[in-house]
Amino acid sequence: MLFLASLLLAYLVLCGSSRDAFAEEESGGTVSTVQGLALYGEPALSEDFTHFPYVNPQAPKGGSLARAAIGSFDSTNPFIIRGTPATGLTQIYDTLMETNPDEPFSQYGLLAKGVRLDPKRRWMEFDLNSEARFHDGKPVTAQDVVFSFEILRDKGQPFYAAYYADVTAVKALNKKTVRFEFAESNSRELPLILGQLPILPRHYWQERDFSATTLDKLLGSGPYRIAEVQPGRRIVYQRVEDYWGKDLPVKQGRHNIDRLIFDYYRDQTVALEAFKAGNLDFRLETSARQWATAYDFPAAKEGFVKKLEVPDGQPAGxxxxxxxxxxxxxxxxxxxxxxxxxxxxxxxxxxxxxxxxxxxxxxxxxxxxxxxxxxxxxxxxxxxxxxxxxxxxxxxxxxxxxxxxxxxxxxxxxxxxxxxxxxxxxxxxxxxxxxxxxxxxxxxxxxxxxxxxxxxxxxxxxxxxxxxxxxxxxxxxxxxxxxxxxxxxxxxxxxxxxxxxxxxxxxxxxxxxxxxxxxxxxxxxxxxxxxxxxxxxxxxxxxxxxxxxxxxxxxxxxxxxxxxxxxLAATRIALWDLYGYPQPHPEYNLDLEAWWVDPERAREIRPRQRGD
Structure with missing residues (x-):
């Protein structure tokens, strides 16, 4: 939940990528370039997988999803101590690798097309995808990776320093290859933690104060960009039509909804009334009393609103x-x-x-x-x-x-x-x-x-x-x-x-x-x-x-x-019934990024939702 799941390293699975000059090291032989990292053993998906098994690769694109956020916000920088960041900001950033919600813990290449790990776990290297671009068209480079690691560790929230404590050095070997070196007694999870590193544009932040709050529409390389900021009231994300990674196996059938809207409310009671009035499409319900008693309003009785309980494959904590x-x-x-x-x-x-x-x-x-x-x-x-x-x-x-x-x-x-x-x-x-x-x-x-x-x-x-x-x-x-x-x-x-x-x-x-x-x-x-x-x-x-x-x-x-x-070993969801989603849901984590707007149901339900 919260933000960056706990990780553990395991062995790597050979993906057939060619070896380069950096693959022979003090480990005494060739270190294979692979596309996936897994928890104990090998990743479940083969090197030629085309999409995560649970997604709908033909899911239609379009539509919107509006949901509530509680309180207020005064910053669009989610990485720092200062300010209250808006909800959903991770949507604008890509990471080096992507987690498969349908496995206990496995990652596959996103910004990184390949990875090498020393068998003794003293170092690892990422080869970046040559197609990777920030939203302004500039390429994602190894220098951006080095910059992101160092600024998050040194100026980001405290947990970054905890996560990266066993990294002793990071350096760009060339424009597309970055190397991390580890302490002798490093944690087994560390390489996978680095796979979840969000990559920030060095050229964008060089003339800006990273530690200061801002309401700017920050630059990323992810599937969404910030479209609208109303401080303390609303933030809207727009799907990037020409997103560089949309055809990658880890992205097929995902990020289907055009606009993600977070409207802010003072408390959950007001947010619930907004949902019932049709101003919000989706609601995570945390109250057992509300779940049992609050969803008997006319639209729910008529079948326009439905309730889901999605099993949770993670520990309850x-x-x-x-x-x-x-x-x-x-x-x-x-x-x-x-x-x-x-x-x-x-x-x-x-x-x-x-x-x-x-x-x-x-x-x-x-x-x-x-x-x-x-x-x-x-x-x-x-x-x-x-x-x-x-x-x-x-x-x-x-x-x-x-x-x-x-x-x-x-x-x-x-x-x-x-x-x-x-x-x-x-x-x-x-x-x-x-x-x-x-x-x-x-x-x-x-x-x-x-x-x-x-x-x-x-x-x-x-x-x-x-x-x-x-x-x-x-x-x-x-x-x-x-x-x-x-x-x-x-x-x-x-x-x-x-x-x-x-x-x-x-x-x-x-x-x-x-x-x-x-x-x-x-x-x-x-x-x-x-x-x-x-x-x-x-x-x-x-x-x-x-x-x-x-x-x-x-x-x-x-x-x-x-x-x-x-x-409760489940997530309770109430929604206006115009969305399609994977069935069954992925086993270990709810993946809202694999949802989509069903055009036929939207044509029927949107007028009722608006009160037309």
């Missing part, structure tokens, strides 16, 4: 109330566990969610990477060296952690933990026995839709004498506070892929605990976690990866750094 360890009051693990005990998921699921969700326990929920039971022998090998730095319960208590299901005994247990942590109830308030300071917390939100979900937690906390409040702010203020880690608690997420890797550094490690806009929302500084993350990143097999994930998951869960919420 962790959506949670995130506790900010930068606040002294949350440093004691007993306080954090007490907050966890006050969360009553069964009540929420029954009363508010129509029993639509399952409780989340693991940071790798809905996958084989979720820790279960007591540590296995393989896990113990990883954890034993840190026994004196970890709670004994990591080794002795099985997962998921057992607590009473009924709320009353849970609150009694929470009260005992708070008393052990040095708190006592005075005049109905939970106060610190040493300082006399009341224990209170504020949940920071930007969407009023979540207030009804937070209120039950705050009611339960009030029964313990903890004063809880909700603060709802606009999106820009929310993001500014997030950048500065100025919150007690937020609703946050830690998305995961089937192949977690370098991004885990930014989620959990000490180096990112105080780096503005990092995704270490917790403020976690734990040397054991730091080392377990590195073991996961450098795992040499699927088995090693799963074991490292189990160990990391176990330590994080026993730290009670978040209050886990819930998950």
């Amino acid at each position: 962790m959506q949670a109330y995130v506790i900010n360890l930068r606040r002294d009051k949350f440093q004691d693990v007993r306080v954090r566990e007490a907050l966890n005990l006050a969360f009553d998921f069964p009540w929420l699921n029954k009363k508010l969610f129509y029993d639509a969700y399952e409780r989340t326990h693991s940071f790798f929920e809905n996958s084989e990477m979720a820790a279960q039971g007591l540590p296995s022998e393989a896990e113990l090998e990883l954890l034993e060296p840190y026994r004196d730095q970890l709670p004994e319960r990591v080794f002795t208590e099985p997962l998921p952690i057992e607590h009473p299901e009924e709320l009353r005994p849970r609150l009694a247990e929470a009260l005992n933990l708070l008393q052990e942590a040095g708190y006592v109830v005075r005049n109905g308030k939970m106060v610190n026995t040493e300082t006399g300071e009341p224990l209170s917390l504020e949940v920071l939100l930007y969407d009023t839709q979540f207030e009804r979900v937070v209120q039950p937690l705050l009611r339960n906390l009030s029964r313990l004498g903890i004063d809880g409040k909700i603060r709802v702010v606009d999106v820009n203020q929310y993001l500014n506070r997030l950048r500065k880690f100025d919150f007690d608690m937020i609703v946050g997420g830690f998305p995961q892929s089937n192949n977690p890797g370098n991004e885990q550094r930014e989620f959990w490690t000490s180096a990112y605990a105080h780096q503005p806009q990092s995704r270490n929302l917790i403020g976690l500084e734990n040397p054991v976690v730091d080392e377990l993350v590195e073991k996961l990143i450098r795992a040499d097999s699927r088995e090693e990866l799963d074991t490292a994930a189990h160990a990391l998951d176990r330590v994080l869960r026993h730290g009670f750094y978040v209050i886990p919420q819930w998950h």
Whole structure:
């Protein structure tokens, strides 16, 4: 989800491209030029594949798709810390390689027509497609690749530095070949991460300040360009008719819709009404209550609007109330566990969610990477060296952690933990026995839709004498506070892929605990976690990866750094029924780029949608 999935490297599959002068290196022989990289083994598609198997290569072009974005925006540069970027900006950029959503993780050539990887994984090279062009007609060169890597690493958002930490050098060998050199103990995912590098035009940015916000229609080489910018209100992308890559196998049957429109709304309630009125075509529904009750309006009853639930082939990850360890009051693990005990998921699921969700326990929920039971022998090998730095319960208590299901005994247990942590109830308030300071917390939100979900937690906390409040702010203020880690608690997420890797550094490690806009929302500084993350990143097999994930998951869960919420192993979509899409959907990721407007249905439905 979020942006750049976690990746892992595997072996390469020979595609038959000719070897060049750069293919013989210190590895002791010829390194084959290939078109694809895969997770453990070979990519599923042969060297002569013509399109991804799930797409419709004859899909018609044309039409538009309008959807909502929430809040506002003040920048068209999505790569930097400053500003609030508009939604959808990655559409204007090409990457070196393209991910196949129908495989666990495989990439195939996009800007790069071929790639070579040293068998010892000390270097790799990309050969660029000689046809690749930016929207102004200038060719994409190896210098553009070098420029993009360096400026994203040095001036981009913090996760780029985490992703590229093991790259020791990058250089253009000629106009169309670029070489990356790696640290001796680099992560196995690194070559695939580099395959997802967005390539920016060096000539465009040379005279511009990359770190400053802008509302310019930025230059890219991708299938769409920015057509319209109404700051804070709307951004529109237009399909590039003469897009250089439209005939590539990874692009056949994709990018079919002419105009992609993102209209901004203050909150989800207003956006839902806009969808029902026909002002929006497509909606990702995140509310179980709305999904169950809000789609009985006339157009839906008449069959003009339909609902889809698309299965999700990725781990559910962790959506949670995130506790900010930068606040002294949350440093004691007993306080954090007490907050966890006050969360009553069964009540929420029954009363508010129509029993639509399952409780989340693991940071790798809905996958084989979720820790279960007591540590296995393989896990113990990883954890034993840190026994004196970890709670004994990591080794002795099985997962998921057992607590009473009924709320009353849970609150009694929470009260005992708070008393052990040095708190006592005075005049109905939970106060610190040493300082006399009341224990209170504020949940920071930007969407009023979540207030009804937070209120039950705050009611339960009030029964313990903890004063809880909700603060709802606009999106820009929310993001500014997030950048500065100025919150007690937020609703946050830690998305995961089937192949977690370098991004885990930014989620959990000490180096990112105080780096503005990092995704270490917790403020976690734990040397054991730091080392377990590195073991996961450098795992040499699927088995090693799963074991490292189990160990990391176990330590994080026993730290009670978040209050886990819930998950649904599907994506809920409501749409005006004028679109065609792959059936079945790709197994591992939803690919909206493979959708198209059905001309016949559009002729029937558009007048009804407009109220004609």
